[in-house]
Amino acid sequence: YKGDKSVLLLLAHNTIEKENPQKYLQVLNVFRKNYPNDPAPELLSVEYFTLMKDYKQALESLDHLTAALKTVDPFLYSLRAGILIETGDINLAGKYAGKATEIEPNLLHPYLNLINISVMQNNFDETIKYLDTLNTKFGFAYEDLDLSELENFDKFTASPQFKKWQASQPPASPKP
Secondary structure, eight states, X not given: XXXXXXXXXXXXXXXXXXXXXXXXXXXXXXXXXXXXXXXXXXXXXXHHHHHTXXXXXXXXXXXXXXXXXXXXXXHHHHHHHHHHHHHTOHHHXXXXXXXXXHHOTTOHHHHHHHHHHHHHTXXXXXXXXXXXXXXXXXXXXXXXXXXXXXXXXXXXXXXXXXXXXXHHSOOOOOOO
């Protein structure tokens, strides 16, 4: 089973969970040797390097994955936006998240990135717009989201835009 694709994928995923860099790279090298054109290790590597906060390597893995797939994928654009947010490149992250919503308007993930970006940039009118989009397109109420970890969250909730928007919202229905 040493060279079996599913076993290698399970091993790789297991080492991601245990955050064992040496073992992960070992498994990844075996996988790539046995399956040189398979994009699966690149997808796992994006997750792995993001968890390890090695964003440069995560972006490189995402580049390899994008090249291997030979297509424009809005989810990968959104994934790139999330990594760019972590690197602090907010403007480029916004471009990728925005492009993802243009390509696939019914994809949730880029809107979450756009909320994050707009709060970080103190662009609270945009934040409100995206919160409304989450509600109308996906059925998410503000109470369903935990935005408290976002940079500038306190500024957002203290902003006139938020107070006006919150006052216009129907009361939250009790959860069953």
